[in-house]
Amino acid sequence: MISPAVSAQDVCFKYQEGTRALDRVNFHADPGEFVAMLASNGSGKTTLIKVLIGLLKPEKGKVVIHGKDLSRIAKKDLFQTVGLVLQNPVDQLFAATVEEDVAYGPRNLGFEEDEVQRRVGEALACVAASELRHRAIHHLSYGEQKRVSMAGVLAMNPSILILDEPTAGLDPAGETLMMRLLNKLNREQGITIILATHNVDLLPLFADRIYVLQRGRVLKQGPSDEIFCEHEMIRDACLRLPYIATLLHKLKQHDGVPIAGLPLTIGEARSRLLELIPDNLIVKQPEVPQ
Numbered sequence: 001m002i003s004p005a006v007s008a009q010d011v012c013f014k015y016q017e018g019t020r021a022l023d024r025v026n027f028h029a030d031p032g033e034f035v036a037m038l039a040s041n042g043s044g045k046t047t048l049i050k051v052l053i054g055l056l057k058p059e060k061g062k063v064v065i066h067g068k069d070l071s072r073i074a075k076k077d078l079f080q081t082v083g084l085v086l087q088n089p090v091d092q093l094f095a096a097t098v099e100e101d102v103a104y105g106p107r108n109l110g111f112e113e114d115e116v117q118r119r120v121g122e123a124l125a126c127v128a129a130s131e132l133r134h135r136a137i138h139h140l141s142y143g144e145q146k147r148v149s150m151a152g153v154l155a156m157n158p159s160i161l162i163l164d165e166p167t168a169g170l171d172p173a174g175e176t177l178m179m180r181l182l183n184k185l186n187r188e189q190g191i192t193i194i195l196a197t198h199n200v201d202l203l204p205l206f207a208d209r210i211y212v213l214q215r216g217r218v219l220k221q222g223p224s225d226e227i228f229c230e231h232e233m234i235r236d237a238c239l240r241l242p243y244i245a246t247l248l249h250k251l252k253q254h255d256g257v258p259i260a261g262l263p264l265t266i267g268e269a270r271s272r273l274l275e276l277i278p279d280n281l282i283v284k285q286p287e288v289p290q
């Protein structure tokens, strides 16, 4: 049996001043999976991320990375296996220029300069930021800073990427770009993605599995369709359905439109609605590439 890329087993964590932020949390992500932690503010997402990467030590339970207890993994090996992208890029970026910042990790590991430059080039290309290479960090926009901070992590070639609120503060185009980048890293390079978010609208498009957290506990985990069909649980967790699902749910419940299942994405909703429209009312238009 293949070990999970990351697992947290019965993890409890209490902050010094007494807040119990995690209560017997069981979490795992298999190699190559795209897993989301979905929760409202203060539910323990950031705390769980910090525990998964060893920045906080659990009071009980353990974290295992690729079959090895986290407490036994040397920091140097950990940084090359698990990359952490913080919510606020300012907390991550510290060099004067983009190139210096992205090069910092590989240089620190003692790679030859050719290899460092190769990694910087590849990491920046991965996040669609090659043209920013010689720019000053403090001149970058927030969205550019987010992508550059991700490049710094990718330059270490991690097999697991953990991101805290990667779409927070981005405009709609930036959100879509970020999620597409993560999807590409996951599908094309097989990088395991774990992210914390409140963004319910984008998750059904990308996440293989979702964990819903509330007050430090896992309420439920499973694929999007299993998560979002539990309306009461979603409400109890102070979350909501994706907007498109809310619309179709209302059309079904209040207007009796016979929509099959509960579409969670615009693509699914479009297909279900088209099934209900007679062919002679549809005038087919050529598809416009997105």
Ligand SMILES: Nc1ncnc2c1ncn2[C@@H]1O[C@H](COP(=O)(O)OP(=O)(O)OP(=O)(O)O)[C@@H](O)[C@H]1O
Binding pocket: 015, 016, 017, 019, 020, 021, 039, 040, 041, 042, 043, 044, 045, 046, 047, 048
């Ligand atoms: N350094 C700290 N000291 C004390 N309590 C903390 C600390 N950091 C977080 N907490 C508390 O732990 C709980 C979980 O916080 P955490 O930041 O993990 O939640 P979150 O789901 O990431 O929230 P958000 O979506 O607002 O970022 C909250 O009640 C918070 O007040």
